[in-house]
Amino acid sequence: MADPASLAQRAGELAGDAGDLARKLDELSQQLALATHQAASAGTPFVFELTVFVLAVFVGYYVVWRVTPALHSPLMSVTNAVSSVIIVGALIAAGPMSMSFAKIMGFIAVILAAVNIFGGFIVTQRMLQMFQRKK
Amino acid sequence: MSESLSAFLYLVASVCFIMALRGLSSPDTARGGNIYGIAGMAIAMLTTLATPQVVSYWMIVIGLLLGGAAGTYIARNIQMTALPQLVAAFHSLVGLAAVCVATAAFAAPEAYGIGIRGAIHGASLVEMAIGLTIGAITFTGSIVAFAKLQGLVSGRPLVFPGQHFVNAGLGILLILLIVLFVMTEGASVYALLVLLSLAFGFALIVPIGGADMPVVISMLNSYSGWAACGIGFTLSNSLLIITGALVGSSGAILSYIMCKGMNRSIINVIAGGFGTEGAAAPGGPGVGDRLVKSGSAEDAAFILKNAGSVIIVPGYGMAVAQAQHALREMADTLKKEGVKVSYAIHPVAGRMPGHMNVLLAEANVSYDDVFELDAINHDFASTDVAFVIGANDVTNPAAKTDPTSPIYGMPILDVERAKTVLFVKRTMASGYAGVENELFYRDNTMMLFGDAKKMCEEVLKALG
Numbered sequence: 001m002a003d004p005a006s007l008a009q010r011a012g013e014l015a016g017d018a019g020d021l022a023r024k025l026d027e028l029s030q031q032l033a034l035a036t037h038q039a040a041s042a043g044t045p046f047v048f049e050l051t052v053f054v055l056a057v058f059v060g061y062y063v064v065w066r067v068t069p070a071l072h073s074p075l076m077s078v079t080n081a082v083s084s085v086i087i088v089g090a091l092i093a094a095g096p097m098s099m100s101f102a103k104i105m106g107f108i109a110v111i112l113a114a115v116n117i118f119g120g121f122i123v124t125q126r127m128l129q130m131f132q133r134k135k
Numbered sequence: 136m137s138e139s140l141s142a143f144l145y146l147v148a149s150v151c152f153i154m155a156l157r158g159l160s161s162p163d164t165a166r167g168g169n170i171y172g173i174a175g176m177a178i179a180m181l182t183t184l185a186t187p188q189v190v191s192y193w194m195i196v197i198g199l200l201l202g203g204a205a206g207t208y209i210a211r212n213i214q215m216t217a218l219p220q221l222v223a224a225f226h227s228l229v230g231l232a233a234v235c236v237a238t239a240a241f242a243a244p245e246a247y248g249i250g251i252r253g254a255i256h257g258a259s260l261v262e263m264a265i266g267l268t269i270g271a272i273t274f275t276g277s278i279v280a281f282a283k284l285q286g287l288v289s290g291r292p293l294v295f296p297g298q299h300f301v302n303a304g305l306g307i308l309l310i311l312l313i314v315l316f317v318m319t320e321g322a323s324v325y326a327l328l329v330l331l332s333l334a335f336g337f338a339l340i341v342p343i344g345g346a347d348m349p350v351v352i353s354m355l356n357s358y359s360g361w362a363a364c365g366i367g368f369t370l371s372n373s374l375l376i377i378t379g380a381l382v383g384s385s386g387a388i389l390s391y392i393m394c395k396g397m398n399r400s401i402i403n404v405i406a407g408g409f410g411t412e413g414a415a416a417p418g419g420p421g422v423g424d425r426l427v428k429s430g431s432a433e434d435a436a437f438i439l440k441n442a443g444s445v446i447i448v449p450g451y452g453m454a455v456a457q458a459q460h461a462l463r464e465m466a467d468t469l470k471k472e473g474v475k476v477s478y479a480i481h482p483v484a485g486r487m488p489g490h491m492n493v494l495l496a497e498a499n500v501s502y503d504d505v506f507e508l509d510a511i512n513h514d515f516a517s518t519d520v521a522f523v524i525g526a527n528d529v530t531n532p533a534a535k536t537d538p539t540s541p542i543y544g545m546p547i548l549d550v551e552r553a554k555t556v557l558f559v560k561r562t563m564a565s566g567y568a569g570v571e572n573e574l575f576y577r578d579n580t581m582m583l584f585g586d587a588k589k590m591c592e593e594v595l596k597a598l599g
Contacts (some may be wrong), residue, residue, distance in 0.1 A: 046258055049368055049376055056377040059153060060384035066160040069482065069507050072389060072489030073218060075159050076356055078172055080225045082152050083382040085176065086232050086363045088183045089370055092246055093239035094198065095189030102243035107194045109235035112228045114202025115209070120225060121173050122210035123218075128169055130496035131162040 074127045081120025087113035136185040144182040145374035151175025152378050156385065162502055179374055188246055215497045216454045219352060219486040220284035226355045227277035230336075233270025233362040234329065237263050240369055241325060247370050255320060259369050264313040264328065266365025271332030272339065273358040279340040280351050284486055290345025292407050298342060299406065305335045342407030346451075346528075348486045349393045350404045357386025389488050396482030396508075398534075398544040427563070427575055429582040432590060435557050436597030438581070442519035442555075444475040446511065448548055449491050450484050452525020452560070453587050459498035461591035462524060466500070468598050478505045479512075479548050481529035512549055521553035525587050527566030532573050540570055556580040559590050 067075050090113055093106025151171045158168015183189065213221050240263060244250045249259040282288045309331055316324045343351050360382025367375025394401050439445060447466065453459060466476045478500065484491045495505055515521060523530055530550045533540040550556050551574055558580055565571055574580055583590050 045371060049371060049373070052373045053364065053368075053376050053380050056149075056380035057384050059377075060156070060381040061388065063153060063156045063381070064385045064388045067156065068160060068162070069392075069480075070489060070492040070502055070505060071159045071162065071165055072392075073222075073487060073493045074165060074169075074489070075156070075385060076222055076352070076389065076488060077218075077225070078155055078159070078169060079356060079360065079382040079385045080222060080229065082155065082172055082176070082378055083229050083359045083363045084232065085148075085152075085179050085375060085378045086229065086236055086366055088179055088372060088375060089236035089240070089247075089366055090198075090232060091180065091183045091195060092186070092188050092370075093236060093243065094194050095184075095186075095191060096243075096246060097191045100243060102239040102246065103194065105235045105239035105242065107198050109232040109239070110195055110198030111202040112232040112235070114199045115206040116202075116225050116228045116232075117176055117206065118203040119206030119210040119221075121169065121176070122207055123213065123221065124169050124172075125166070126210065127215075127218075127493050127496070128162070128165045130493065130499075131165065131502055 071128075071131070074124050074131075077120055077124045077127065081117055081124065084113040084116035084120065087117065136182070136187075141182050141186055142373070144178055145372070148175040148179040148182070149374050149377040151178065152381060156381060215493055216457060217285075218493060219348060219490060220281050222487060223277045223281040223284055223352055223355065226352075226359050227274050227281065229359040230270045230273030230275075230277060230362060233266055233359075233366055234274065236366050237267040237270065237369065238325075238329075240366075241322075249369065249371070253320065257317065260317045260320060261313075262365055262368035264316050266362055266369055267325075267328065268309060268313065268332045269358055269365055270362040271329055272336035273355055273362055275333045275336035276340040276351075276358070277336075277355050279337055280348060280355060283340075283345055284348055290348075292344040293341045294407065298338075302335075302338050305331065305338060309335055339405070343404065344407070345486070346483075347397075347404050347407075349483050349488055349490075350390055350397075350401070352487045353386050353389035353393055354401075354405075355386070357383050357390060360384070360386055393483055393488060396546065397542075398546065425576050427582055428578075428580065429584055430557075432583070432585075432593035433597045434581065435583050435590075436594045438555055438557065439469055439474065439520055439522070439594065440472055440598060442474055444518045445469060445477075445520045445522055446515060446518050446550075446553065447476065447478045448521060448523045448526050448530060448550055449478065449480070449495070450524070450526025450529065451486060451490075452527075454485060454490065454494055454525070456525065456587035458524065458587035458591055459494045459500075461588050461595065463495070463498040463500050465591045465595045465598070468595060472598070476504065477511065477514075479508065479515075480505060481508055481526065481548055482546075484526060484529060508546060508548060515549045515552040518553045519555065521550035521556045522559070523550055523556065524559040524591070527560070527572055528570065530572070530574060531566070531570060533570060536573075542570055550574070551577060551579075554579060557583055559583045559585070559587050561586060 087110060090106045090109030093102050094110050096103060152175045155168045155172030158164045240247050244252060244255045250256045283290050312328045312331060316328055340351060360379045363375055364379025364383060367379050390401060394404060469476050478495060480491045492505060528542055530548050531542060532551050534542045534545040534547045537543060556579055575582060
């Protein structure tokens, strides 16, 4: 009674079902990933980031007030170099294997930030070299 | 590299950056501080390169080589007098880099773990929009500041009727666009937001005049920090948040110090237009017929040689004339004659905070001879000669005596208390604020008309 033709048909149907199931599972896992991302970004991490931010502002406030006025120009050029740490975001954008719009944006940002990092630190060093006590 | 290890290394980098600023509390520790800064940056970059998201390096290497070579070349060849425009140009690069990173995050949010294309988390969208907006404002604002400092456009404030309304309108429109962007996440809204922010940065700096540039540069310094901060929030990266906050507060404090140095509020500076009213109506009645005593380099040399103490007051004019080396030689010769020479620096002298200190240091003046306003102001009364070179408004006694003067209330160097004031100036033209300087007509003032550098060289010759 189990003729080969209907068996093959059953097998085909089953394979189709399995495929559907796999697709659904895929979607589910994607949704799950998204949900965890959302859960991670909601509430606590933001408060944590805010804490870091506020404390850093205070540190900056007290450190910068101690900078001697004679060195305000080097302060400006070194903070300029340091703020190019934004290159961290650029490196991640420029890092993937495949070419994309984001990768090109990252590439441009890497160039811009690199100009600043090298330029900023070197010009600061040049300035500070001049501030020697002379006899 | 595991996530906690990279987070730890980012923390090390943050501490290095704090140490870099901490080092600047004294010239002796400053060079060490700069090494901390470089180390922090190296740690931050290497840590990022070792994260699993970064797998392709050729583009990064090319970018670093290109940018690094350009930056190195510029920094090694720039003249110290051109420092303000250099810093302005560097600020614009940070701003543009922030825009690029925000755009990359918008186009490929998966790489940063902030959601997927079309479904970026709400909080990240807000942070992205803010980082992007500040970055774009920093970019165009710094370009305008650069053009003004470099002399590509006039340093005069560009004002037109209704300007404040236009700017306020632009600002409100920006906020509405940010809200719209967060709600729709549309690419076209994003593009519009970029364009409008760029326009806003331009409109914000255009009305501010050349001599207010110390404030503007400090302000843009601050903005570049907040932009980095905004990107840090978007990418949930504490290193960026900490560094951005450090830079942001540093720039804000410098802006405050500069404003205090001019006795003006930050709002007043940002509103712009300062120095236009006075310039429209130069001088008061009877300017032409008041007597001015002017002298030659030989007269100046004679007075200086016979003085017991001299305080030199440098200003932006010294930078323009590149007179710092000639000035230092002149001062050295006087010292050999037994004259006590010191330098007095006003907080807003020059075009950026600390500008004069760097120029004097470049000319090999020991920083022990250089004093800030508060430290030296009471010494003028017991000084024989005040030698004002390239400064004007910061010595104007009207700031103390004339409540109608636009510079009334500004702390000034009390040069008029010295027995003799030698004033090196090219012409009788009023200073940036467009106010007549009462000092020129005093009995104890002698004007030395001429180019600052030439005058110093001639005095030096007459001394020898």
